[in-house]
Amino acid sequence: MELHDNLVDSEIQDSTVSEPYKEEIDQASNPDIIHKSLEPILEVRDVHRSFQVGGQSLHVLKGIHMEVLPRQLVMLKGRSGSGKTTLLNMLGGLDQPSEGEILFRGQMLHTLSDKRRTALRRDQIGFIFQAYALLPLLSAWENVELSLRMASVPPREWKERAAHCLNLVGLGKRMHHRPFELSGGEQQRVAIAKAIAHRPHLLLADEPTANLDSQMGAQVMAVFRNIIETENVTICMTTHDPTILEVADHVYEMVDGKFV
Numbered sequence: 001m002e003l004h005d006n007l008v009d010s011e012i013q014d015s016t017v018s019e020p021y022k023e024e025i026d027q028a029s030n031p032d033i034i035h036k037s038l039e040p041i042l043e044v045r046d047v048h049r050s051f052q053v054g055g056q057s058l059h060v061l062k063g064i065h066m067e068v069l070p071r072q073l074v075m076l077k078g079r080s081g082s083g084k085t086t087l088l089n090m091l092g093g094l095d096q097p098s099e100g101e102i103l104f105r106g107q108m109l110h111t112l113s114d115k116r117r118t119a120l121r122r123d124q125i126g127f128i129f130q131a132y133a134l135l136p137l138l139s140a141w142e143n144v145e146l147s148l149r150m151a152s153v154p155p156r157e158w159k160e161r162a163a164h165c166l167n168l169v170g171l172g173k174r175m176h177h178r179p180f181e182l183s184g185g186e187q188q189r190v191a192i193a194k195a196i197a198h199r200p201h202l203l204l205a206d207e208p209t210a211n212l213d214s215q216m217g218a219q220v221m222a223v224f225r226n227i228i229e230t231e232n233v234t235i236c237m238t239t240h241d242p243t244i245l246e247v248a249d250h251v252y253e254m255v256d257g258k259f260v
């Protein structure tokens, strides 16, 4: 039995597939569309990244190749300083390679204007960080609703979608709690609800379990598995934690800016 089968928190409820994805999933029975859906969501081709530090060039990424397929959970593992966050930032269009190219859903990120890259990031990608990045004076529900307001989501959907996402991460009964009234694991689950609320294709998570004990970390991984199924999302995350690697579809190990 895979680890994630053991991890499901009783609070994490099954959820029906949200309306906009029903059509995509129905279409998936068509063989032509199955073929299409297996095209990578991310392709990384010979990516290098150097930084200028104190007049010297620091070569951090040294020829990265990777491919992420739709609905995969991919992990980047490696020691501190090996370059995981640098790569994750580039996958989300937050930074640009010094050499090489990154394609997101077939589109070369570095050829987009800043404005289009920002719009793509806002509409199609969700981010989760080690520190949960929640607004302390807002309830869980208000935090999620705020992210819907900031994305291009019609106002009539905000209320229901925020509640749906919080149910999905097992916080249906804690929607009106503020962050300080929630445990670290619960706050991270609010951050997940917030990151998926606008229905991104790709979720990028930088050490999402780093501040959590092993049980809470396992709950977060169970939530990730659940949202891949129900929300049709693809997840790429960094980790130091060897106990969660089993949950991944693919693990890339990074040593000194290269995969081994």
Ligand SMILES: Nc1ncnc2c1ncn2[C@@H]1O[C@H](COP(=O)(O)OP(=O)(O)OP(=O)(O)O)[C@@H](O)[C@H]1O
Pocket (backbone or CB within 6 Å): 051, 052, 053, 058, 060, 078, 079, 080, 081, 082, 083, 084, 085, 086, 087
């Ligand atoms: N903007 C920058 N300017 C200069 N150096 C940078 C910059 N960003 C990252 N680095 C350097 O690149 C290297 C890799 O950093 P990165 O944060 O990608 O590592 P990491 O594997 O994510 O580490 P950790 O697990 O500790 O988060 C480090 O030596 C870091 O100091």
